[in-house]
Amino acid sequence: MKCNIIRLEETRSTNVYLRDLFSNQTVPEFTTVVTEYQSAGRGQMGNSWESEQGKNLLFSVLLQPDFVQAREQFLISQITSLAIKESLDRFAPGFSIKWPNDIYWNKQKICGMLIENDIAGMMLSHSILGIGININQEVFVSNAPNPISLKTITGDIQDKDEILADILHRLSAYYELLRKGEEEKISSLYFNSLFRKEGFYRYADKNGEFSAKITRIAPGGVLILSTVSGEERAYLFKEVRFVL
Numbered sequence: 001m002k003c004n005i006i007r008l009e010e011t012r013s014t015n016v017y018l019r020d021l022f023s024n025q026t027v028p029e030f031t032t033v034v035t036e037y038q039s040a041g042r043g044q045m046g047n048s049w050e051s052e053q054g055k056n057l058l059f060s061v062l063l064q065p066d067f068v069q070a071r072e073q074f075l076i077s078q079i080t081s082l083a084i085k086e087s088l089d090r091f092a093p094g095f096s097i098k099w100p101n102d103i104y105w106n107k108q109k110i111c112g113m114l115i116e117n118d119i120a121g122m123m124l125s126h127s128i129l130g131i132g133i134n135i136n137q138e139v140f141v142s143n144a145p146n147p148i149s150l151k152t153i154t155g156d157i158q159d160k161d162e163i164l165a166d167i168l169h170r171l172s173a174y175y176e177l178l179r180k181g182e183e184e185k186i187s188s189l190y191f192n193s194l195f196r197k198e199g200f201y202r203y204a205d206k207n208g209e210f211s212a213k214i215t216r217i218a219p220g221g222v223l224i225l226s227t228v229s230g231e232e233r234a235y236l237f238k239e240v241r242f243v244l
Contacts, residue, residue, distance in 0.1 A: 060131070073127075077100055082193060134147060
């Protein structure tokens with residue numbers, strides 16, 4: 001798989017840059033925009049993303065998954081999360097996917113993403129995968145509660161370009177698996193990679209804190225929790241919080 005990689009010293013947002021590029025010209029699938037610094041990097045629900053200039057991986061990838069039904073768009077999030085988690089697994093044990101698509105090392109966040117899907121009728125037309133991974137940053141000054149970097153975990157400065165190439169290779173392999181209709185395999189691998197996959201933990205929703213375990217991920221990426229009393233509760237993104 002050959003990727004068209006566009007490298008920028010600085011941009012407001014790699015997602016915005018790639019979207020504007022795609023809107024104005026023909027852009028091949030897997031075009032990837034990488035920057036050393038984002039002045040307005042975003043996460044889910046408008047959250048900001050702190051990144052020291054030149055230290056981390058900040059990139060966006062264009063996919064055109066017109067073979068994926070709109071109601072199954074969470075599969076794009078799953079394959080992206082798996083590609084990143086498995087790439088980081090090469091460096092240390094302890095990585096997992098915190099639903100829906102943050103990557104954690106033990107109880108600390110190393111990667112966040114913003115996936116923007118466009119729909120045409122019943123199918124997806126294109127997806128822009130915006131990804132931020134803490135690679136070599138050692139000091140975090142924002143109010144983010146639990147950031148960590150690969151440098152902090154391993155003690156070594158890491159090669160960002162090598163990690164990017166490995167992620168894109170793994171993403172391409174998962175994309176082909178999706179194209180072949182292996183949705184159940186992908187969803188199973190995703191579930192088995194989840195943060196707090198086993199046992200009861202504390203969560204919080206609009207009604208307060210409670211103990212529950214993850215039962216399954218329903219279609220559309222809905223998180224199904226089972227409380228200590230056996231009650232099942234279903235949550236969309238941002239409707240429930242992991243109490244760390």
